[in-house]
Amino acid sequence: MLENVKINTHYVHYEHRRIDPNKSTLVFINSLGTDHRIWSYVLAELGQNFNVLKYDKQGHGLSEQATKTLSVGTYADDLIALLATLSIHKVIPIGLSIGGLIAQELYRKRPELVDKLILTNTATKIGSEENWNQRIQAVRENGLSSISDLILSRWFGSGFAANHPDRCAMAKAILLQTSDAGYVAACQALAGADLTAYASSIQVPTLCIAGSHDQATPTHIVSAMADLIPQSEFFELPGVGHIPCLEAEKEF
Secondary structure, X not given: OEEEEEEOOEEEEEEEEOOOOOOOEEEEEOOOOOOHHHHHHHHHHHOOOOEEEEEOXXXXXXXXXXXXXXXXXXXXXXXXXXXXXXXXXXXXXXXXXXXHXXXXXXXXXXXXXXXXXXXXXXXXXXXXXXXHHXXXXXXXHHOHHHHHHHHHHOOOOOXXXXXXXXXXXXXXXXXXXXXXXXXXXXXXXXXXXXXXXXXXXXXXXXXXXXXXXXOOOOHHHHHHHHHHOOOEEEEEEOOOOOOHHHHOOOOO
């Protein structure tokens, strides 16, 4: 059941399914410009045998945004508060893109909560401050819709849009439902995030997933992250772009 709960200073939209309180909970953490719906196909593949939490971070989906300026640390604090509210004590975060940075920050802040990590299409640092500032300026001047087609072109592998117009339409609708303020705040968080120095301290089994056609977080930066994490395994999805949960849910 989808619900809203107030944590810290704002309401968070989430769905929580508890099957076995003695097992870890899969926590799905979304990418920039998306919401919890991107995981629907993956969850259908998984079936009903797992504890699951999916939610919308601040300024995305149906979650409120408390302040104009956010950081990866703020997003992680929100997740920590949500886990406490729901009495979830052990998790396997599945973080996509900025969600992967949030998952890493969750481990840095509260390692005892994390059983294992799944970091997909992400890195310890994503993009440059200059590039993020350019995107922020574009959204502030002309709105998120002005760059939506460019963003979508970087989300999927070659040929996917032509063969799956329904999923691309869904992705575009989700993107355009993201507020300009929420998108800008997440871009600012990405511009300031660099967890490279902490990667070697991750002491849980970690799966790092890349898409061979990912233009946002290319294979080599995902692989470089995996090299820094002691108990990591690296896997590349051939022909897949930046959002594998929409593009290749069975393989994912």
